Amino acid sequence: MLVKSVEHFLQELDVYIVYYNHIEMKTKLKDMSPVEYRTHVQQVA
Structure with missing residues (x-):
């Protein structure tokens, strides 16, 4: 379950960036x- 949470976080972070x-x-x-x-x-310049 933690792996999915980390993967989801990284996907959302990419979207935010x-x-x-x-x-x-x-x-x-x-x-x-x-x-x-x-x-x-x-x-x-």
């Missing part, structure tokens, strides 16, 4: 996701 880095907009990053902001900064 994708959400946080690609979807969630951050006010301090000019309403862009972290990935969008890094791409934007690299293009401007």
Whole structure:
């Protein structure tokens, strides 16, 4: 049972990381996701 719990946790963690880095907009990053902001900064530089 513990193995399923750990596997489930890791799956949910992956989902959260994708959400946080690609979807969630951050006010301090000019309403862009972290990935969008890094791409934007690299293009401007």
